[in-house]
Amino acid sequence: MKDRIFDKIYIGQFAILAFISSVCFKIVMLPQYLAATAGRNAWLAMLTLVLVDGAALACVYAVVRRTDLQSLPAPVPLKRLMIAVVGVTCFAKLVLFTAETTAYCSTTLFDEGLWRLVLAGLIPALIYLTYKGGNVLARTSQIIIWFVALVVVLNVVFAEEAGTVRNLLPVSYDKRVLFACDKYLAWFGDYSALLFYGMVAKKKKTLLPVLISYMFILVFTVGVAIAFTSVYGGGGVLVANAFNKLAIFNKLSTLLGTVDFTVVCAWLLMAAIKLSLLSAAVVESVLCFFGRRKAVTVMVCAVLGIVTFFGVGNQQTVYNAMTGALRYMTIAADYAVPFISLICVAVYGRKARPREALYEKAA
Amino acid sequence: MKKRLKKKWILLAVIVAVVALLDGLASNINLLDRAIVVGLGIDEENGDTVISAQVIIPKNGSSASEGNDFVVYTSRGDTFQKAVENLSYAVGLKASFAHTNVVILGDGFLKSGRTDVLEFLVTSDIVTDNTLLVASAGDAKDLLAVQMPINEVASYHLTEILQSNRKEAGQNTSSLKSYFEDIYKVGQTACLPLVFLRESEFGMLGQRADSEKTKLLDVSHVVVTNAEGYLVRLGRRQSAALSYTTQKLNAGSLSYIGDDGIKKEAVILRTDCEKKALSYDEVEIKLDFSVRPAEKYFVRPDATADDISDEEEEQICADIISAVADCFEVCKYFDADVFHAGEELYRTFGEEWRLSREKNYLSDLKLRITVNLNVK
Numbered sequence: 060m061k062d063r064i065f066d067k068i069y070i071g072q073f074a075i076l077a078f079i080s081s082v083c084f085k086i087v088m089l090p091q092y093l094a095a096t097a098g099r100n101a102w103l104a105m106l107t108l109v110l111v112d113g114a115a116l117a118c119v120y121a122v123v124r125r126t127d128l129q130s131l132p133a134p135v136p137l138k139r140l141m142i143a144v145v146g147v148t149c150f151a152k153l154v155l156f157t158a159e160t161t162a163y164c165s166t167t168l169f170d171e172g173l174w175r176l177v178l179a180g181l182i183p184a185l186i187y188l189t190y191k192g193g194n195v196l197a198r199t200s201q202i203i204i205w206f207v208a209l210v211v212v213l214n215v216v217f218a219e220e221a222g223t224v225r226n227l228l229p230v231s232y233d234k235r236v237l238f239a240c241d242k243y244l245a246w247f248g249d250y251s252a253l254l255f256y257g258m259v260a261k262k263k264k265t266l267l268p269v270l271i272s273y274m275f276i277l278v279f280t281v282g283v284a285i286a287f288t289s290v291y292g293g294g295g296v297l298v299a300n301a302f303n304k305l306a307i308f309n310k311l312s313t314l315l316g317t318v319d320f321t322v323v324c325a326w327l328l329m330a331a332i333k334l335s336l337l338s339a340a341v342v343e344s345v346l347c348f349f350g351r352r353k354a355v356t357v358m359v360c361a362v363l364g365i366v367t368f369f370g371v372g373n374q375q376t377v378y379n380a381m382t383g384a385l386r387y388m389t390i391a392a393d394y395a396v397p398f399i400s401l402i403c404v405a406v407y408g409r410k411a412r413p414r415e416a417l418y419e420k421a422a
Numbered sequence: 423m424k425k426r427l428k429k430k431w432i433l434l435a436v437i438v439a440v441v442a443l444l445d446g447l448a449s450n451i452n453l454l455d456r457a458i459v460v461g462l463g464i465d466e467e468n469g470d471t472v473i474s475a476q477v478i479i480p481k482n483g484s485s486a487s488e489g490n491d492f493v494v495y496t497s498r499g500d501t502f503q504k505a506v507e508n509l510s511y512a513v514g515l516k517a518s519f520a521h522t523n524v525v526i527l528g529d530g531f532l533k534s535g536r537t538d539v540l541e542f543l544v545t546s547d548i549v550t551d552n553t554l555l556v557a558s559a560g561d562a563k564d565l566l567a568v569q570m571p572i573n574e575v576a577s578y579h580l581t582e583i584l585q586s587n588r589k590e591a592g593q594n595t596s597s598l599k600s601y602f603e604d605i606y607k608v609g610q611t612a613c614l615p616l617v618f619l620r621e622s623e624f625g626m627l628g629q630r631a632d633s634e635k636t637k638l639l640d641v642s643h644v645v646v647t648n649a650e651g652y653l654v655r656l657g658r659r660q661s662a663a664l665s666y667t668t669q670k671l672n673a674g675s676l677s678y679i680g681d682d683g684i685k686k687e688a689v690i691l692r693t694d695c696e697k698k699a700l701s702y703d704e705v706e707i708k709l710d711f712s713v714r715p716a717e718k719y720f721v722r723p724d725a726t727a728d729d730i731s732d733e734e735e736e737q738i739c740a741d742i743i744s745a746v747a748d749c750f751e752v753c754k755y756f757d758a759d760v761f762h763a764g765e766e767l768y769r770t771f772g773e774e775w776r777l778s779r780e781k782n783y784l785s786d787l788k789l790r791i792t793v794n795l796n797v798k
Binding site (some may be wrong): 166167176177179180183184187225226228229231233290291292293294295296297298299300303304 | 433436440441443444541546551599602603606768769770771772773
């Protein structure tokens with residue numbers, strides 16, 4: 060439970076991590092899943108849950124401005140329970156998103172679909188990034204975000220009209236939208252992993268980067284959902300890997316093949332950050348109970364590898380699990396924990412040391 | 423310091439090992455060692471899927487620009503995936519479909535009602551969304567094997583016809599994406615251009631002219647399908663009417679009998695179509711045509727005479743309305759909402775309409791067709 064200064068991140072880094080964490084896996088399989096359940100109103104389901112996520116992000120931000128989950132001024136049993144819930148949920152999501160990553164890479168980037176080979180390449184990278192912890196992830200995300208921005212700009216500049224927004228009509232917020240919101244909860248609530256990183260602020264008023272980040276999250280996720288339905292209409296239920304299909308260089312000519320490599324590279328970088336954030340959260344959770352960082356990191360990633368390698372088998376298995384009862388873990392870990400943490404900070408707030416003071420002390 | 427340096431070397435070695443292993447084990451095949459499928463035909467024979475592929479083999483030096491005769495390979499399997507695997511064995515190289523421009527669906531295949539193959543094509547990434555879909559009047563493999571007078575490769579020739587900038591009246595293009603977009607609309611109806619071979623009236627100069635008959639591809643007919651497969655084949659006039667409503671045309675012509683009793687033609691400069699739901703049972707199709715008399719267009723662009731008279735305009739409009747109505751009635755008979763009127767009604771009136779009228783809405787549906795003709 061001891062404070063470690065290497066897990067403190069700056070506000071700008073927090074905003075970038077929040078963006079990557081939220082956007083990355085909402086633009087792969089989720090648009091197809093939502094389209095299958097909510098039809099042409101899939102974007103409303105996306106909008107609803109991203110707005111709910113906004114509230115969760117606000118709570119997480121308010122907490123990490125003062126403290127982190129391990130140093131939370133709260134009764135120890137409650138704190139341990141919250142850490143355990145976050146850890147277990149992050150691991151479940153880690154398995155889900157690892158399966159999506161390996162499935163995507165093996166089906167689109169390799170001839171023979173050798174997903175276990177992709178996993179073998181991913182796990183060592185995950186061990187390294189997880190072990191390095193928050194600071195390295197934050198710094199790496201600061202570097203890659205420029206490449207991501209460039210790819211997005213290229214796609215916007217070279218955008219061509221490929222669909223019609225009339226495919227979104229009639230707009231109706233019906234029970235199918237709510238059903239989709241409920242069924243695909245596991246793909247939302249992405250910020251609890253950030254609770255493990257205390258924030259270092261250079262200025263006292265630091266809300267702006269987070270607000271900008273959230274605006275981008277809203278535009279990207281809902282924008283992709285709208286574009287997806289506009290382009291594919293009801294046929295979206297058959298279209299996997301939304302970001303790959305919507306990538307502009309794929310549409311310009313039929314002779315360019317089926318993959319837009321700039322988008323793929325940008326997405327893979329974001330996926331590596333997102334997966335590492337989740338595994339780092341699992342490692343931090345375990346460390347609160349036992350073990351040393353290096354051993355726990357290797358153990359967590361090894362368990363992930365084994366579960367995915369032998370247990371998951373195909374993406375459908377993990378899809379079934381995460382759209383089943385397991386999805387409600389998201390409510391506990393990603394919505395309830397940040398809110399309870401915020402209450403703890405408010406109630407026991409005076410005992411929590413401000414981050415600025417911590418940073419200055421360490422420096 | 424030394425210890426840190428050692429760690430970095432170990433890390434570097436691990437990265438190199440992982441990258442090398444991944445690349446080595448992934449057995450990704452070099453482009454030169456692939457067979458690039460440019461056109462794909464799908465047929466059905468005794469329950470098996472038979473695929474025919476027009477293939478470029480870069481290793482052998484074949485290329486589109488050199489105009490080599492691309493070889494057509496065939497393979498079969500009880501499933502499409504099996505047939506694809508067998509194709510690689512037949513060619514002796516890994517078959518790559520990323521550059522497949524056109525997929526031809528054989529008549530037998532379409533009538534067999536198999537939808538799994540098309541669903542596989544759209545859900546997998548083996549071909550692009552923009553890949554053109556066409557129906558063949560006979561077997562798809564026969565269509566691929568034929569030699570064209572200008573571009574010898576049938577699949578390229580088809581692509582040129584259907585994907586070029588010319589959007590002619592009577593040509594209805596369909597890509598994999600647009601096909602499934604239509605199938606998932608209310609009414610679940612889509613259409614495919616029907617391709618068949620006909621003898622060319624024109625001969626070819628050179629050695630080949632003596633030994634081979636010249637053939638042309640005709641794409642002026644349409645096959646209407648639904649989620650279960652083949653429904654009806656539309657005639658030339660009905661197909662032309664359908665093309666007025668599905669795309670913006672900038673080529674082709676309309677024929678009419680002039681005031682002097684002579685058959686004349688007007689070139690289509692531009693068309694536009696707007697659909698509007700008027701009530702629960704009525705949809706308006708508003709067509710805008712910009713045309714120019716053929717004589718003025720081709721012979722004397724500066725001529726002031728030969729304009730279309732008011733009576734001739736009325737005749738052209740009546741012909742268009744009659745063709746669209748005819749197309750609608752034929753499709754209605756087969757329960758095919760080829761103009762996607764149901765989709766328009768649903769978009770306008772929403773769930774209320776769907777719950778009260780969606781079932782058998784076609785039987786009560788009225789189409790109001792209006793044509794606005796601009797002579798230029």
